[in-house]
Amino acid sequence: MPLTRNTEPDITLVTVQPEDFETLVAIRIEAMRESLERVGRFDPVRARERFREGFSASSTHYIQIAGSKVGFVVVKPTSDGLLLDHLYIKPAVQGQGIGAAVLRQVFAQADATASTVRVGALKESDSNRFYVRHGFQLVESGEFDNYYLRPPRFEGAPMASINVRIDDDLKTRAYLELERLGATPSELLRQTLQYVAERGQLPSMMTDEDEALLATVRERLASPQRVKVSLHDL
Known part of the structure; x- marks a missing residue:
């Protein structure tokens, strides 16, 4: 059932059966x-085998709109917390808010117990922007995949949880800045951003004497609200 741009998708999640595997x-x-074709890794046999390895019918739900199966999660x-292990929407109905509607249900489940939500995405996939846009923060970048975390959401969060959220936010910002660099203006800048993207903090050898580089990193990564809370103390 096609959706207009302004229609809020009314989705239903239905638990699958083992015989739904194919x-x-x-x-x-x-x-x-x-x-996968864009990066030369499309292999339907491998895709089937990898899905079989982790298949759990009880954890898998069809995404349905008006009784029509449009994907699964x-x-x-x-x-x-929770691992968002798979989220697939059929290409014909992508871009209509279905994925966002699914995330709202997953987030509601996580927030009920103040749990984290983790997800991985192929580096070259558009899903990276989708997850960042919906509050996921990059925590690790592997050879082929990026790994994201959505921190717990609850009022009165202890300082430790707030610090984790700040560090993960720095990782995400550093990763996005690395993507924007293009032609490398400074190899040291690239190395520093890569370090922050992986660890959420500046290298220990950085000091306030490295004024030029520090100023550049702060400018690229820090919002005014977070400079005092985070970068100032690194």
Whole structure:
């Protein structure tokens, strides 16, 4: 059922059955194909095998609109919250707010217990921008995938949780700045941003004497509200 741009998608999540595996694989391959072909990694056999390895029917839900299956989502419990293991929307209905509607349900589940939500995304996939736009923060960048975390959301958060959120926010900003650099104006700047993207803090050898580089890093990463709270104390 096509949605107009201003229509709020009314989605229903329906638990799948073990015998739905082949249908799910077909949706996964259809949704991933363009991104994987772009990086020369499209392999439907491998996609099927990898999905089979972690398949859990009880953690998997069809995304339905007016009874029509438009994708599926897999959410699994972890030691510190939830893992958004898969989220696939059929290409024909992408860009209509369906993914955002699914995230709202996942976030509501996580927020009920003040839990984190983790997710991974292929580096070249448009899903990276989607997750950052919805509050996920980069915590690790692997060879092929980026890994994100949405910190717990609850009132009266202890300072430790606030600090984690600040550090993860710095990682995300540093990663995005690395993508924007293009031609390298300074290898030291690139190395510093890479360090921050991976660890959420400046290298220990950085001192206030490195005024030029520090000023550049602060300018690229810091909002006025966070300079005093975070970068000033690094």
